[in-house]
């Protein structure tokens with residue numbers, strides 16, 4: 001969340017202890033995945049098929 005915020009995207013937030021991504025704000029930079037010490041974040045590419 002901090003990395004995303006500092007990157008200026010503000011795409012990540014916590015809701016009742018669950019990390020939530022705002023896809024409209026996400027740039028796909030993958031900074032969050034690189035800095036997560038637990039390796040808990042994985043980025044995938046949307047196919048546009050639903």
Ligand code: SF4
Pocket residue numbers: 003004007009010011012021025026027028029030031032033043
């Ligand atoms: S990939 Fe998306 S959610 Fe992750 S730091 Fe970049 S903008 Fe934020």
